[in-house]
Amino acid sequence: MIDLWQQQIKAAAAKGEKLAIKGSGSKLFLSPTHEGAALDTRAHSGIVEYDPKELVIVVKCGTALAEVEKAMADAGQMLAFEPPHFGEGATIGGMVATGVSGPRRAYAGAVRDFVLGAKVIDGKGDHLSFGGKVMKNVAGFDVSRLLVGSFGSLGVITEVAFKCLPLPKAEATRVFEMDSATAIEAMNRWYAEADPITATTWVDGELYVRFAGAAPAVNSAVQKRGGEALANDLDWWRDWREQRHAFFANAKELHRMSCKSTAPVLDDMATAIEWGGALRWVEADEANAAKLRYQASRAGGYASVWRGGASTHASAAQSLSEPLKEIHAKLKTSFDPYNVFAPLPLGEVAR
Amino acid sequence: MSLTFDRPSQTTVATTVEALRKDFGDRAVTSHAVREHHSHGEGMRDAGLPDVVVFPETNEEIASIVKLCNQARIPVIAFGTGTSLEGHLKALYGGVCIDLSRMNNILQVNAEDLDCRVQAGVTREQLNAEIRSTGLFFPIDPGANASLGGMSATRASGTNAVRYGTMKENILGLTVVTPDGRIIKTGTRARKSSAGYDLTRLYVGSEGTLGIITEIQLKLYGVPERISAAVCQFDELSNAVNVVITAMQLGIPMARIELLDEVQMDACIKYSKLEGFAAKPTLFMEFHGTDAYVAEQIEQMKSITADYGGSDYRFADKPEDRTKLWKARHDAYWAGMSYKPGNQAFATDSCVPISRLADCIAAAKAEIAKTSLTCMIVGHVGDGNFHVQISFNPNDAREREQAETAAAQIARIAIGMGGTCTGEHGIGIHKLDALKEEHGEAVDVMRTIKKALDPNNIMNPGKTIPMA
Numbered sequence: 001m002i003d004l005w006q007q008q009i010k011a012a013a014a015k016g017e018k019l020a021i022k023g024s025g026s027k028l029f030l031s032p033t034h035e036g037a038a039l040d041t042r043a044h045s046g047i048v049e050y051d052p053k054e055l056v057i058v059v060k061c062g063t064a065l066a067e068v069e070k071a072m073a074d075a076g077q078m079l080a081f082e083p084p085h086f087g088e089g090a091t092i093g094g095m096v097a098t099g100v101s102g103p104r105r106a107y108a109g110a111v112r113d114f115v116l117g118a119k120v121i122d123g124k125g126d127h128l129s130f131g132g133k134v135m136k137n138v139a140g141f142d143v144s145r146l147l148v149g150s151f152g153s154l155g156v157i158t159e160v161a162f163k164c165l166p167l168p169k170a171e172a173t174r175v176f177e178m179d180s181a182t183a184i185e186a187m188n189r190w191y192a193e194a195d196p197i198t199a200t201t202w203v204d205g206e207l208y209v210r211f212a213g214a215a216p217a218v219n220s221a222v223q224k225r226g227g228e229a230l231a232n233d234l235d236w237w238r239d240w241r242e243q244r245h246a247f248f249a250n251a252k253e254l255h256r257m258s259c260k261s262t263a264p265v266l267d268d269m270a271t272a273i274e275w276g277g278a279l280r281w282v283e284a285d286e287a288n289a290a291k292l293r294y295q296a297s298r299a300g301g302y303a304s305v306w307r308g309g310a311s312t313h314a315s316a317a318q319s320l321s322e323p324l325k326e327i328h329a330k331l332k333t334s335f336d337p338y339n340v341f342a343p344l345p346l347g348e349v350a351r
Numbered sequence: 352m353s354l355t356f357d358r359p360s361q362t363t364v365a366t367t368v369e370a371l372r373k374d375f376g377d378r379a380v381t382s383h384a385v386r387e388h389h390s391h392g393e394g395m396r397d398a399g400l401p402d403v404v405v406f407p408e409t410n411e412e413i414a415s416i417v418k419l420c421n422q423a424r425i426p427v428i429a430f431g432t433g434t435s436l437e438g439h440l441k442a443l444y445g446g447v448c449i450d451l452s453r454m455n456n457i458l459q460v461n462a463e464d465l466d467c468r469v470q471a472g473v474t475r476e477q478l479n480a481e482i483r484s485t486g487l488f489f490p491i492d493p494g495a496n497a498s499l500g501g502m503s504a505t506r507a508s509g510t511n512a513v514r515y516g517t518m519k520e521n522i523l524g525l526t527v528v529t530p531d532g533r534i535i536k537t538g539t540r541a542r543k544s545s546a547g548y549d550l551t552r553l554y555v556g557s558e559g560t561l562g563i564i565t566e567i568q569l570k571l572y573g574v575p576e577r578i579s580a581a582v583c584q585f586d587e588l589s590n591a592v593n594v595v596i597t598a599m600q601l602g603i604p605m606a607r608i609e610l611l612d613e614v615q616m617d618a619c620i621k622y623s624k625l626e627g628f629a630a631k632p633t634l635f636m637e638f639h640g641t642d643a644y645v646a647e648q649i650e651q652m653k654s655i656t657a658d659y660g661g662s663d664y665r666f667a668d669k670p671e672d673r674t675k676l677w678k679a680r681h682d683a684y685w686a687g688m689s690y691k692p693g694n695q696a697f698a699t700d701s702c703v704p705i706s707r708l709a710d711c712i713a714a715a716k717a718e719i720a721k722t723s724l725t726c727m728i729v730g731h732v733g734d735g736n737f738h739v740q741i742s743f744n745p746n747d748a749r750e751r752e753q754a755e756t757a758a759a760q761i762a763r764i765a766i767g768m769g770g771t772c773t774g775e776h777g778i779g780i781h782k783l784d785a786l787k788e789e790h791g792e793a794v795d796v797m798r799t800i801k802k803a804l805d806p807n808n809i810m811n812p813g814k815t816i817p818m819a
Contacts, residue, residue, distance in 0.1 A: 053600055054704050099549075112549060113520050128793040134702045135734040136517060136774035138506045138556050139786050140816060141797045145519070145552040166602030188463055192486075192573040194640055213604070214651075217644035258539075262463045301539055320547060323533045328547050330803035334796065344547065 001044040002127055005156055008039060010125035013338035021152040021341065023062060023094040026087025029307060030098055031151055034342065041093040044158060049133075052077055056116065056133045058161045061093030068092060077164040080108035082199075084241045093157050099149030102241040103199035103210070106261075106275035107191070112148040114163045120147060120155040123336030133161040146331070153342050154335040168198070168212035170219075173236065174227030176207040180265040180273060183207040187276045188261055195221045201240055203247050203272040210237065240274075247272050251283040255292055256306040263299030266292065281306070353819035354798060356812040358444045359425050367423045368403045371416065371447065378406040378453075389428075389448040392435035393495065393684070394697055394781070399441040401428060401448035408453045410526060410534050410565045417563065418532030420447055420809055427530075428811050429559045431501030432474060434493070436698065437779025439505065439558055443813040449563060451500050457481055458566065466523060468568045471500025478569075487571040490515040490606075493775070494681040500564050506556030508775045510607045510680065513599070513733035514639065515572065517775070519555050526566035527554055530805040538568060553800075558777055559811040561804050575639035578606075579649065580667040580676055583656050588612055588632040588728075590659040592709045595634070595732045597655050599705060603648055607637035608733045609680055615687065615727035615740070622686035623679035627665070634661075635680050637673070683729045687740040691725060695745045699758050701765030702736040702774030711768055715739050715761045722753040736774035763788065783817045 012019050018036030028034070042062035049058040052075035059068055065085055072078055082102030083095050096118070101110045117131030131137050131144035147157055178186065183202040187209075191197050196213035208230065211221045230236055239245050248254065251270070261277035269292065270283040282303065284292045289305070296303035320328070332344050359367075371379040380386075381403050390398040402425075407413045420427045426446025433440060442448065454470035457478060461467065462485040469478060476496045478489050492509035493502060501507070503525065508517035515521070524538020537550040554561055585591040588610075595608055610632070611619060617630035636652065638645045653664065667673045679686075687696045703711045712728060719726040719741065730737025739761055743750040762772035762785045772785035787794055797816045801808070812818075 051706070053596075054706050055599060056704065109516070109520060112552065113516065122796060126792055126795075128796055129790065130793050132769065132771050132789070134704055134736075134770050134774070136508060136512065136702050136731075136736050137771040138775055138777050139771050139773050139782070139789055140778060140794065141561075141800060142506070142519065142552050142556050143793070143796065143800075146549060149549055166600070168602075188465075192463075192465060194573055194575050194644075196640075196644065214644065214647045216647045217641060220641060220643040260461070260464045260466075262461075321535065323529060323535045324537075324547070324550070327529070327535070327550060327804065331548055331553075331800065334799040334803045 002121070002158060005039060005121055006125040006127060009121060009123065009156070009340055012036070012340045013123060013125065016338065017340070019340050021097075021156055023091035024087055024089030026085060026090040027094050027098045027100065030100070031342070039156060041091055041156070042089075047071060048159060050075075052164070055164045056161055057164055058133060058159060059092045061091065061156070061158050061160070063092045065090045065092055065095055072164060073167065076167050078167050079114065079162060080165040081105055081111050081114055082108075082241060083111065084243070086242065092160060096148055096157055096160050097150060097152050103201065103237060103274060106200070106278055107198050108165070112145045115144050115148055116161040116163055118144040118147050118157055118161070119159040120157050122155040123338055123340045127158065131161070135163060151342060153332060153344055155341065170215040171210065171212040171233070172218050172222050173208055173210045173230040173233035174222060174225060175230050176209070176227040177205060178207050179205065180271065183273065184262060184265065184277045190225065191276055195225070199237060199274070200276050201272065201274045203245065208236070247281070251281070251308070253283065253285055253308040254306045255282045255284050255289065255303050256280075257282055257292060257296045257301065257303035259296055259299035259301035263301075266295055352795065352798060352802065354802060354808050354812070354816070355818065356426070356444055356808050359423065359446075363423050363425065364402050364445065367419060367425050367447070370419055371403055371405055374415065375405055375407070375412075380404045380406070386448070389430050389433065389450060390440060390442055392433050392438070392440050394436040394438055394779075395695075397438070397441065399443050400445070401442040402445045404430070404448045404450055406450050406453050410528065413449060413528045413563055413565055414532045414534050416447060416449060417528050417530065421531055421807055424807050424809060426812050427563070427809050429500070429504065429563045431472065431498030432496065434495035434497045435501065435505055435779065436776045437781045439777065439779040439811070439814055441780060443780070451498060451565070454565065460485060462487060465571045465573070466568060467571055468566060469499050471498060471503070471565050471567065473499050475499060475502065482571065486574050488574050489521075489569060489571055491518055491521060492681070494684055499567050499569065503555050503564050503567050504557065504559050505777045506775070508731070510609050510677070510731060512731055513608060514604055514606045519552060521570045522551055522555055523568040523570060525551055525554055525564050525568070527562040527564055529562045530807065530810050534565075556777070558779065558815040560801060560815045561810060563810075576641045577645045578637065578639055578673065579645050580635070580637045580673045581649070581664040582628070582667070582676065583634045583636065583664055584629060584662040585632045585634070586660060588712065589709045590661070591632045591634050592712065592732060594656050594659050594661065596705050596708065598652060599733055601651065603651050604640070605636060605648070605652075605733060606639040607635065609635040610728070610730045610732040610737065611635070611680075611683065612728040614725065615683055615729045618686040618690040618727055619679050619683055622689060623675075623682055625679055635676060684740065687727050687742060690727070691742050693744065694742045696740045696742040697754070697758065698738040698740045698776070699761045700736070700738055700773045700776040701761060701770055702734060703765050703768045703770030705735045707768040707770070708732060708735050708737070711765055711770065712737060714764045718757050718760050718764070722757055724750065724754055724757070731774075734774065735770065759785070778815045780814055787817055
């Protein structure tokens with residue numbers, strides 16, 4: 001398959017044509033443009049190497065995320081950034097190319113923090129290997145992490161090595177009735193006080209906190225903080241991660257605001273909060289969107305449309321300074337001199 | 352494609368130095384002593400002197416120096432505290448050394464958001480001293496009291512990496528002066544997003560070859576409710592290694608777990624005057640968390656060490672005892688240097704898949720056994736990363752050659768086991784060949800990036816990415 005793709009890329013480069021790298025399409029809604037002949041990553045699929053004792057898994061790009069998660073769960077391990085699928089056939093390649101992480105992100109790290117190495121076919125058709133499969137590697141530029149969130153603009157990510165973590169021994173979710181300001185304060189303080197927290201969400205007047213780790217640690221945290229137990233916690237967090245919760249279903253135009261974790265809530269817009277306060281989902285119409293973006297920049301971050309509105313990418317692109325835009329263009333050209341792949345992603349990327 | 356660099360003419364150098372003297376007065380220094388001090392790190396002292404050392408105080412001053420150098424095609428080398436190990440600071444083509452030590456202000460501490468912004472010259476110990484009252488700390492601790500700018504530029508790590516990660520996981524954003532003298536910011540206060548490519552990750556670890564890091568936004572952590580340090584000794588090195596592997600596989604969230612072999616332990620006992628320890632393979636451990644969490648971790652670890660014939664634990668719970676213990680660990684490099692009077696030493700930096708760790712250490716030891724040299728091993732073994740410190744007589748050309756050959760061979764063994772030649776020290780000038788061996792054609796893309804972002808190749812030329 002790799003040979004075939006290399007030929008396809010070389011041919012497209014020679015003819016000045018474009019290629020559209022695509023997996024299952026589960027995250028296409030995040031991607032601005034897709035032109036040219038399809039290059040379906042699902043043709044290159046399978047787990048290349050997985051010895052749980054190594055705490056490393058090496059996977060081909062077209063492998064279903066579900067398949068990888070199943071193999072890891074069977075061995076008592078996980079991808080610790082809890083990646084959302086946003087669709088049944090979500091692939092590993094798409095997960096890395098979009099760089100989207102789930103609820104555990106604020107506590108365990110993002111996709112890029114677990115990428116140990118990656119192989120990529122660049123726009124000249126060369127198949128290259130960056131990083132490796134060891135926990136630490138500082139040999140040369142950190143290109144494998146540059147690929148995370150690059151939306152296919154630098155090349156076809158063909159294979160990725162991830163660091164695996166053991167599944168927690170114990171897990172418990174507690175629910176606390178509180179307003180958003182109290183919830184933001186609690187999320188930040190409890191985490192700073194070293195509670196074994198792995199997810200926080202505030203929605204509809206309730207704060208959901210997931211504690212996980214060794215049983216005694218989880219038990220002592222639960223006793224200390226109180227709250228109500230959440231019975232179907234696995235399903236609840238899965239639904240939240242996949243954005244099947246009613247909050248998402250009901251939102252007409254949903255914006256994603258990334259900000260410092262203690263930023264105050266905007267009272268006049270329906271909001272859900274996660275990642276200890278650092279990620280806000282805000283329902284805003286066109287009239288409110290400008291205000292939201294202004295508030296986000298005051299809170300040291302960005303807001304952009306996630307679903308249902310105008311392109312997320314146009315607004316965020318304006319936030320890049322001229323020298324940064326130049327650097328982006330130079331990087332793009334370094335990998336893809338003939339512009340075979342999708343254009344530069346200038347949208348806010350959920351890393 | 353290859354990179355090139357020609358040493359600038361003496362006239363060009365003289366003109367540039369004159370211009371810098373005019374702008375910076377006595378902050379532009381040309382004395383031999385100062386230039387010599389800025390020509391090397393803590394590794395091999397094969398000095399290559401810069402033509403001038405400048406001590407800027409602002410981002411704008413740095414930008415002005417870089418602009419001048421870019422116009423004159425003169426190399427620019429950033430200097431933090433001079434503790435790098437792979438010849439990163441050697442001025443291969445002369446040029447301007449920018450010493451960032453006067454940029455040592457902590458610009459913001461956002462205690463509630465668990466982050467801070469510092470200038471590049473702030474050292475890790477200075478940061479921790481200044482934020483102590485907030486109940487927060489910054490965990491990354493390479494042995495030396497390095498500057499945070501240097502630690503960012505070399506993607507440093509330390510004894511806490513298993514739990515807290517390395518520099519790359521703890522940097523939210525940067526201010527960088529680009530090779531054409533512009534000031535850019537990457538990342539934002541918001542730790543979870545940025546527009547476009549993740550440029551922060553590109554600059555972190557670029558060893559001063561893509562730009563000069565002048566400010567860093569860092570994550571901070573709450574000082575845990577309980578910190579407990581413990582030492583356990585073993586008769587066999589392989590047993591100590593297996594303890595670490597087992598602990599990692601069980602996911603015990605060790606804050607620190609460090610291995611010292613019997614020679615290193617002997618050196619540390621002598622150098623740091625540690626009492627009550629034998630010169631045996633040893634694990635230094637530290638546990639962070641709530642009382643309950645720490646107690647649980649210790650119980651788990653005790654059952655693992657017992658399975659592998661470990662000694663009883665010696666605990667260091669009092670801050671001063673812990674400080675002494677970790678000071679001894681951080682001084683391991685100096686302990687090794689002084690182990691044989693008159694000798695010098697340098698350290699390898701292999702990192703391998705953890706199941707190969709015991710094999711790789713054994714193979715490395717076998718490599719040294721072929722020579723007449725002494726070596727000692729210390730490692731952040733929880734990551735699969737270990738250092739073989741090779742001691743040799745610097746006046747004996749044969750010994751030095753043996754040491755260099757053995758080090759190159761040890762890097763090759765690690766690469767052959769699916770590992771890397773460098774887990775944390777970086778490439779500098781000493782590992783350029785190993786990088787090629789490890790990354791093959793991918794080095795061409797790195798070179799293309801270097802060429803694109805620094806077309807005149809003025810930023811620390813000849814380091815990190817092989818020129819051809």
